[in-house]
Each structure stands twice: as structure tokens, then as C-alpha cells.
Amino acid sequence: MKAVVLDAEDHYQVAEIDEPAPGPGEVAIQVAYAGIQWGDVMVRDGHFPFPRPFVPGFEASGHITAVGEGVPAHRVGSPVAALTTAGACAEVVVAPAVLSLDVGDLPLRTAAGLGWAAPTAYDLINTAAQVRPGESVLIHAAAGSVGTLAAQFARHAGAGRVVGVVGSAARADYAARFGYDQVVLREEFPAKLDDERFDVILDPVGGSTRRTGLEQLAPHGRLAVYGNLGPYEPVLADTNDLLMQGRSLITYNSNLLSRTHPERLADSARRALGLAADGTVRVDITAEHDLADLATAVQRLAEGATYGKSILRIA
Missing domain, CATH: 3.40.50.720 (NAD(P)-binding Rossmann-like Domain)
Incomplete structure (x- = not known):
């Protein structure tokens, strides 16, 4: 599959890598959009000690294609917004099932824009x-x-x-x-x-x-x-x-909450999604980038040149 990889020299490049498989309590998602957020800047600048090469991306929307042990099989095919630990800037990402939330009729583009910011x-x-x-x-x-x-x-x-x-x-x-x-x-x-x-x-x-x-x-x-x-x-x-x-x-x-009490974070994300779905709040996506343009998107965010939310189009 195609993915953006951040290498040891802090350069982003689109590469072919193996498709991940979900483990216990996880789901695999065919990514439609990935959200871009401040955590991407922190990783690029070395403030988060992720080993390189690293597939960035902490929020995604798309459809579940496979489930791991302990996850109901009926979730396959569901449109979701997911909070991930990494890897969303790729055609497929693995995410915790509890933090992969059904979005119903909410457009996947909008769902990706909510990301971690919403909860x-x-x-x-x-x-x-x-x-x-x-x-x-x-x-x-x-x-x-x-x-x-x-x-x-x-x-x-x-x-x-x-x-x-x-x-x-x-x-x-x-x-x-x-x-x-x-x-x-x-x-x-x-x-x-x-x-x-x-x-x-x-x-x-x-x-x-x-x-x-x-x-x-x-x-x-x-x-x-x-x-x-x-x-x-x-x-x-x-x-x-x-x-x-x-x-x-x-x-x-x-x-930290996603690791200690993920169900609490999921509940807040679900409530935020509901308020977005009924029009009470709106997420404003002001920039949409191609997979190969992640470096530009992250740099613009770091410089304060973006407003609202930027996303990466995967599918």
C-alpha cells in the first residue's frame, strides 16, 4: 500500500509499505481522509520520540475493512472517524476499535476534520x-x-x-x-x-x-x-x-486519556460528532492536500499560516 514515511533525515516521502493487520481490540480502516494536527509538527521536530522511519497521521476517516479479535464482525464496512496512535497518512491504518467511531451519514471529509480537536x-x-x-x-x-x-x-x-x-x-x-x-x-x-x-x-x-x-x-x-x-x-x-x-x-x-480511559475519550468524541451531525457546531476545513503534499501542510501549520482544519486526501 502507499503511505507517507518520515525518514531519519526528517524528510517526508511517499513509499510502498506492507499493509497492517488489526490485532486484538483493533480495526483496519481503508482511509479516505487523514486530519493534520499539531502532533504532526511535534513528531517532525523530534518532540515525540517515535522511531524512524515513521508513518505519520493521528486521525483518519474511512471504512472498516477488517477487525481483530474481540471486535464484532458486523463493524466491517462501517464508515468511521478514528483517533490513531500513528499511521493515518496511508491507504490503510490500524486503530483501536473503541476510538473508531461510527459516523453514520456524516461525510467522511467532515469526520476527518473533527479528529482529536473535537473531543x-x-x-x-x-x-x-x-x-x-x-x-x-x-x-x-x-x-x-x-x-x-x-x-x-x-x-x-x-x-x-x-x-x-x-x-x-x-x-x-x-x-x-x-x-x-x-x-x-x-x-x-x-x-x-x-x-x-x-x-x-x-x-x-x-x-x-x-x-x-x-x-x-x-x-x-x-x-x-x-x-x-x-x-x-x-x-x-x-x-x-x-x-x-x-x-x-x-x-x-x-x-494520555486515550491510553488510560479510552472509553471516556470515545464518549466525548461521540458527543462532539453528534453536535456536528445535527449542525449545532461546524468544523471548517480550509485546506485539502494530496498525499505527497504532507510536508507542505505540516510546515504551513507550524508557521501559523493555516486557519481551522487541514486534511490530507488519501482515497
């Missing part, structure tokens, strides 16, 4: 931060795949005010399409918001952004951390100071 955004709003009706929410990286979905999930949860932070005026214009009440530039943050305090802040950035976030929390506010797009420097929090105002610092790691 991550859903959990940040509904499980980690537990946004309540009327609360205010601040979302960093507001024009990205998680940010655009999180804004919509916050509205669905009844948030009273949703504010986004982005890196450019063009990204601000784009993010404004997803229900934000206000979008501010990173260079204007936090001055543009005066002394406004928020009940919930979503932070994938780190560094000074994280320190500022702790100061911007309202009493009983929650800062939900789910990545480090910026510096990896440690951010220290005084628990006594947090206690006095009832503030909380919360972390969320979807990759």
Missing part, C-alpha cells in the same frame, strides 16, 4: 472547565481547530461571553465567524481587555500567557491547560493564592 474542545469546555450558563470564557489560539470548536461548544454550554486571542488581524477576522463576542490580537493582550476577569480560560500556549491567565481568573475561575505552543518554561502557581480566590489550575491531556 479535546468538548472536554475542555464540558469536562475539565465545566462551563456553566452565563460564565465568561477566554480562548487562546482562537482561530485554530480546537479554538473554533471550543467557542461553539462554549456557546452550546450557555456561556455568556466568549473572547478569543489570536496572532494576526487576518486570524481575528477568521475567528470572528465562530461566535466570539470579541477577538483580540496577542500583541494587544491583555491590555485591550482592561481588567476583565474570566470564569474559564483555555490555554495551549504556556509561558507568560499562562502566568497572565492565572491573574485574569475571576473568583472560582478555572484555567485549563492543554499544551505548550510557546515556551516550555515551567510556570509556578502559589496554591495558597489560588485557594484564597477559589481559583483552579486544571490540565487536560487527550493523548
Whole structure:
């Protein structure tokens, strides 16, 4: 089968490799589309220690072609969206059955665009931060795949005010399409918001952004951390100071959750898929690439040149 392979020199190339077979609790999927996400940048840049050569791709949509031991045979032929540990940038990928979710009539292109971003955004709003009706929410990286979905999930949860932070005026214009009440530039943050305090802040950035976030929390506010797009420097929090105002610092790691409690992640992904299927939220696929163009797609994501979601067309 054809697949994209990342070699020891960090070059992507399309190659012929053996087709994988599903093991116990797994399914094989004929891939229609693969989602492109920040994890692909992290792998390319060596932040995730995957051995090379490596077939990238952590999210896929397509049809199940075979099942492993313990997986019902009737799932063969089902259209699914899958969260994978690797290998989605190929004609066939093996994925955990529990994280290969039936999508019904949802187009496979749309299903691939949801990927890991959908359960991550859903959990940040509904499980980690537990946004309540009327609360205010601040979302960093507001024009990205998680940010655009999180804004919509916050509205669905009844948030009273949703504010986004982005890196450019063009990204601000784009993010404004997803229900934000206000979008501010990173260079204007936090001055543009005066002394406004928020009940919930979503932070994938780190560094000074994280320190500022702790100061911007309202009493009983929650800062939900789910990545480090910026510096990896440690951010220290005084628990006594947090206690006095009832503030909380919360972390969320979807990759860890997929390994410790995959059924929880699957439940959130299923709920997100349902909200996409009924039109409550939308995923915006802004770029579709051929298999041979993965290097370009990942580089554009790393440079912040993409909005919303990019996908790779396989079939």
C-alpha cells in the first residue's frame, strides 16, 4: 500500500509499505481522509520520540475493512472517524476499535476534520472547565481547530461571553465567524481587555500567557491547560493564592486519556460528532492536500499560516 514515511533525515516521502493487520481490540480502516494536527509538527521536530522511519497521521476517516479479535464482525464496512496512535497518512491504518467511531451519514471529509480537536474542545469546555450558563470564557489560539470548536461548544454550554486571542488581524477576522463576542490580537493582550476577569480560560500556549491567565481568573475561575505552543518554561502557581480566590489550575491531556480511559475519550468524541451531525457546531476545513503534499501542510501549520482544519486526501 502507499503511505507517507518520515525518514531519519526528517524528510517526508511517499513509499510502498506492507499493509497492517488489526490485532486484538483493533480495526483496519481503508482511509479516505487523514486530519493534520499539531502532533504532526511535534513528531517532525523530534518532540515525540517515535522511531524512524515513521508513518505519520493521528486521525483518519474511512471504512472498516477488517477487525481483530474481540471486535464484532458486523463493524466491517462501517464508515468511521478514528483517533490513531500513528499511521493515518496511508491507504490503510490500524486503530483501536473503541476510538473508531461510527459516523453514520456524516461525510467522511467532515469526520476527518473533527479528529482529536473535537473531543479535546468538548472536554475542555464540558469536562475539565465545566462551563456553566452565563460564565465568561477566554480562548487562546482562537482561530485554530480546537479554538473554533471550543467557542461553539462554549456557546452550546450557555456561556455568556466568549473572547478569543489570536496572532494576526487576518486570524481575528477568521475567528470572528465562530461566535466570539470579541477577538483580540496577542500583541494587544491583555491590555485591550482592561481588567476583565474570566470564569474559564483555555490555554495551549504556556509561558507568560499562562502566568497572565492565572491573574485574569475571576473568583472560582478555572484555567485549563492543554499544551505548550510557546515556551516550555515551567510556570509556578502559589496554591495558597489560588485557594484564597477559589481559583483552579486544571490540565487536560487527550493523548494520555486515550491510553488510560479510552472509553471516556470515545464518549466525548461521540458527543462532539453528534453536535456536528445535527449542525449545532461546524468544523471548517480550509485546506485539502494530496498525499505527497504532507510536508507542505505540516510546515504551513507550524508557521501559523493555516486557519481551522487541514486534511490530507488519501482515497
